Amino acid sequence: MAERDQVIDGERITYEGFFSFAELIKILKEWGGAKGYFFLEKSATENVKPDGKYVEYKFAGSKKVSDYAKCVLPLRIIGSGIKEKELEKDGRKQLLSEGKVQIVLDAFLETDYEGQWESKPLYYMIRTLWDKHIYKPFLSGFREDLKQDAVQLKQELKAFLNLYKY
Amino acid sequence: MPVNGNLPPQTIKYKGLFDFTQFIKTIRGWYGAGNFHLVEKKYKWKPGELEVEMEGDTKYNEYFKYKIKVWIRSWDIKDVDVVKGGEKIKMQEGRLAIEVNGSYDLDYQNRFEGSKFLQGLRDFYHKYIIKQVIDDWYEDVALGKIFDLTGLIKEKLQFEENMVK
Numbered sequence: 001m002a003e004r005d006q007v008i009d010g011e012r013i014t015y016e017g018f019f020s021f022a023e024l025i026k027i028l029k030e031w032g033g034a035k036g037y038f039f040l041e042k043s044a045t046e047n048v049k050p051d052g053k054y055v056e057y058k059f060a061g062s063k064k065v066s067d068y069a070k071c072v073l074p075l076r077i078i079g080s081g082i083k084e085k086e087l088e089k090d091g092r093k094q095l096l097s098e099g100k101v102q103i104v105l106d107a108f109l110e111t112d113y114e115g116q117w118e119s120k121p122l123y124y125m126i127r128t129l130w131d132k133h134i135y136k137p138f139l140s141g142f143r144e145d146l147k148q149d150a151v152q153l154k155q156e157l158k159a160f161l162n163l164y165k166y
Numbered sequence: 167m168p169v170n171g172n173l174p175p176q177t178i179k180y181k182g183l184f185d186f187t188q189f190i191k192t193i194r195g196w197y198g199a200g201n202f203h204l205v206e207k208k209y210k211w212k213p214g215e216l217e218v219e220m221e222g223d224t225k226y227n228e229y230f231k232y233k234i235k236v237w238i239r240s241w242d243i244k245d246v247d248v249v250k251g252g253e254k255i256k257m258q259e260g261r262l263a264i265e266v267n268g269s270y271d272l273d274y275q276n277r278f279e280g281s282k283f284l285q286g287l288r289d290f291y292h293k294y295i296i297k298q299v300i301d302d303w304y305e306d307v308a309l310g311k312i313f314d315l316t317g318l319i320k321e322k323l324q325f326e327e328n329m330v331k
Contacts, residue, residue, distance in 0.1 A: 040174055041313075044320060048182030 002070075002115065003131070007143050008107035008150045015161040018087065018096045021055065024077065027160050028059065028153075035149060037061040037073060052081035052099055069139065070113045071146040073153065076104040096164070103157055107150040109143055169292060171300075173232075173308055175267035176316045180323050183248060185257045186240070190218065192322055193236060196315055197222040202234065214260075216240045225274070232270040232308040234315060239263045262323070266316050268308050272300070 032039045039061040047054040061073035082099035112118065117127035131139065197204040202222030210217040216239070223233040243260035273279075278288035292300065 041176060041316070042174070043177035043179070044316075045177075045179035046182070046323070047180075 001118065002113045003111045003127075004072075005109040005111070005139070005143065006106070007109060007146050008105065011105040011150065011154055013103040013105075013154060013158050013161065014100070015102075016100045017161075018085070018098050018164045019101060019161055020094075020096050020164075021077075021079065021082075024101075024157070024160065025057070027156065028061075028075070031153060031156050032061050035063070035152075037063045037071075037149075039075075052083045053079065055079040055082055064113075065142050065145070066138075067114070068111055068135070069142050070110045071142065071149065072108050072110055073146075073150060074106045074108075078102045078104070101161070105150060105154055107146050109139065109146055111139070169272045169288065171270050171272075171305070173268040173270070173305065173312060175265050176312055178262070178264040178266075178316065178319055178323070180262040180264075181260070182323075183246065183257050183259050184262065184323055185255075186216070186243070189319075189322055190238075192318065193220065193315070196318055197234075200224065200311065214241065214243050216243065226304070226307060228275065230270060230272055230304050231274040232268055232304075232311070234266065234268045234308070234311055236315070237265045264319060266312050266319070268312050270304060270308050272304075 029039055031037075039059045042058040042060055043056075044058075045054075045056040055078070057077040059075040059077070061075065063071045065071055079097065079099055079101045082097045082101075085096055085098050087094050087096050111131060112127055117123045117130075194204065197220070200222070202224045204220060204222040206218070206220050208217060208219035218238040219235070221233055221235045223231060225231045239262070240258075241261045243258050246257055246259045247254050248257045249255075272292065273288060278284040278291075
């Protein structure tokens with residue numbers, strides 16, 4: 001199994017008000033495309049209740065930075081009490097969702113994601129020494145880049161949600 | 167034996183209104199339109215519960231073939247009357263869990279099965295010569311179909327909740 005190094009754990013964005021789920025996911029995928037991340041939608045849950053929908057999307061964004069290391073950004077978008085409402089803005093009618101949304105963002109660096117250095121104990125030992133003493137500067141660089149990407153994604157999503165306040 | 171790989175599954179969970187018959191028909195239609203050879207592996211019904219498993223495979227070229235599988239399970243189903251466009255229609259209300267996943271086969275015609283040498287040659291071919299093609303092209307073709315089907319399923323389900331009971 002690949003080694004995982006947690007860089008960011010449980011960063012949250014909480015928002016209450018009007019927003020568009022489709023646009024939010026579109027922003028996420030566009031950001032991912034621009035940064036080289038491929039976002040895979042792992043699951044989508046929708047529960048229609050009398051007081052509004054409960055929606056949960058799980059995404060995992062991944063980017064291979066080398067043939068040995070991969071940056072992974074798992075993301076959960078949780079919406080509760082979601083109701084569809086039609087709003088008029090600048091003379092145009094838009095169908096938006098109103099409710100609470102919480103976005104939980106993690107980030108981790110995965111090394112040896114192809115599992116090439118874990119078939120034998122000797123390979124595993126070589127991999128451990130390699131990670132700790134030889135490849136360390138590169139891994140630190142990847143970790144920093146991943147942290148910056150995660151922070152930037154958080155800012156991007158926050159800015160997008162704040163647009164709907166006005 | 168062909169060399170195979172698995173694709174990441176996509177899960178959808180839904181609770182609300184849906185028209186199960188139309189829903190299954192849509193999925194079958196999608197398989198048909200994509201020239202898949204469809205096999206319905208399971209259709210299990212008991213009062214209030216339903217489980218369906220479908221699998222469709224198609225050949226992309228003479229070396230690569232992929233399969234898309236859909237597993238649908240529903241609970242607490244009950245029939246409800248819904249008003250749509252001034253007309254009363256029968257739909258179902260309940261919970262749905264859907265999983266769409268896939269797998270692919272390389273060398274499905276077993277051309278490199280003759281001997282250990284040929285198998286070794288095939289492994290070398292996969293690891294060093296067409297590795298990029300497998301990762302960036304073949305897998306993406308199959309994944310694209312999975313996303314397509316998942317999108318269709320979600321579209322079908324979202325449509326139903328705007329009905330008035």
